[in-house]
Amino acid sequence: MEENPPKVNKWDGNALKNALDDAVKDVLLSRFSYVESHRLLDGRLLISSIAVGFSLFALLWDWLYPFPQSRMVMCVCVVAYFIMMGVLTWYTTYLERGIFCTALNKDVAGIDPDDVWNASSSLKRFDNKYHLCLSQKTGKTGKAKKHALSSQLKTSLMRLEGFCTALW
Amino acid sequence: MLQLHFLDDLRRMNIRQLFYQVLNFAMIVSSALMIWKGLMVVTGSESPIVVVLSGSMEPAFHRGDLLFLTNYDHEPIRAGEIVVFKVEGRDIPIVHRVLKVHEKEDGTVKFLTKGDNNNVDDRGLYANGQAWLSRKDVVGRARGFVPYIGIVTIIMNDYPKFKYAVLAGLGVFVLIHRE
Numbered sequence: 150m151e152e153n154p155p156k157v158n159k160w161d162g163n164a165l166k167n168a169l170d171d172a173v174k175d176v177l178l179s180r181f182s183y184v185e186s187h188r189l190l191d192g193r194l195l196i197s198s199i200a201v202g203f204s205l206f207a208l209l210w211d212w213l214y215p216f217p218q219s220r221m222v223m224c225v226c227v228v229a230y231f232i233m234m235g236v237l238t239w240y241t242t243y244l245e246r247g248i249f250c251t252a253l254n255k256d257v258a259g260i261d262p263d264d265v266w267n268a269s270s271s272l273k274r275f276d277n278k279y280h281l282c283l284s285q286k287t288g289k290t291g292k293a294k295k296h297a298l299s300s301q302l303k304t305s306l307m308r309l310e311g312f313c314t315a316l317w
Numbered sequence: 318m319l320q321l322h323f324l325d326d327l328r329r330m331n332i333r334q335l336f337y338q339v340l341n342f343a344m345i346v347s348s349a350l351m352i353w354k355g356l357m358v359v360t361g362s363e364s365p366i367v368v369v370l371s372g373s374m375e376p377a378f379h380r381g382d383l384l385f386l387t388n389y390d391h392e393p394i395r396a397g398e399i400v401v402f403k404v405e406g407r408d409i410p411i412v413h414r415v416l417k418v419h420e421k422e423d424g425t426v427k428f429l430t431k432g433d434n435n436n437v438d439d440r441g442l443y444a445n446g447q448a449w450l451s452r453k454d455v456v457g458r459a460r461g462f463v464p465y466i467g468i469v470t471i472i473m474n475d476y477p478k479f480k481y482a483v484l485a486g487l488g489v490f491v492l493i494h495r496e
């Protein structure tokens with residue numbers, strides 16, 4: 150557990166959610182020594198990098214071969230960029246779905262496949278209810294379980310350790 | 318001790334999240350760039366949006382108006398149309414009206430321009446010895462305009478320090494703010 154809980158502006162909903170997510174992640178990883186899987190975030194990084202790559206290429210090509218000649222290449226790059234943006238939106242909406250942490254419960258013997266824990270959360274704008282959803286998928290049986298938890302954020306400054314002990 | 322609390326978010330990020338912050342910033346810049354390039358491709362003009370810099374076209378256009386241009390090859394240049402052109406060797410686009418046109422059968426044109434609010438035609442503005450403009454000097458033909466908005470661009474160009482300060486501020490904000 151963090152010695153110095155971070156100070157958060159209680160009116161900044163975004164910062165609040167991030168701080169709470171960080172605390173949950175901390176509990177999952179350090180208290181239970183699960184290993185974090187970066188697959189979801191890596192996917193997002195890859196899609197964004199490809200998109201930025203297209204735009205950099207377009208910038209370079211246009212600088213080397215000024216406009217009228219670069220028309221075709223420009224066209225392709227622009228269309229490709231917006232397709233990548235579409236892919237990114239789809240990825241964030243359907244694949245990520247608010248998941249901020251994926252933790253793997255590795256088998257000690259190294260034989261059985263890992264249990265996968267997914268933590269996702271939501272905090273609606275101007276609302277003070279923080280919803281946390283932990284889903285566990287056991288590696289051996291493939292069965293999935295979900296545990297949801299909502300907490301009304303109090304009007305005083307959040308004390309993160311208190312919230313985390315309440316979780317467990 | 319200087320306590321830079323707004324950097325706390327950054328300090329608590331790991332490498333991946335930091336990389337994502339940079340990518341986020343790059344994506345915002347790229348989106349603006351791609352929209353601009355997309356407009357270039359669609360309109361066929363190297364500068365699809367220009368700002369009127371002088372009062373030489375009053376009362377039609379005033380300093381600070383934003384103009385939307387198209388530059389389609391198949392559309393002929395006719396007298397009375399408002400064109401935006403660049404004189405060879407100079408960067409600044411000029412917005413004036415076409416006065417006289419000489420057109421050959423194969424489509425090559427020579428034309429003369431004049432600002433509505435000027436007393437003389439533009440021959441004084443053209444390059445040394447040049448008496449006519451040709452198709453390749455044209456950046457585009459004015460198709461629509463939005464008044465006043467371009468004043469921001471004029472201010473940013475007159476006070477470049479202000480422009481850099483605004484851009485730097487926005488850039489830092491995007492890099493630091495966690496989404």
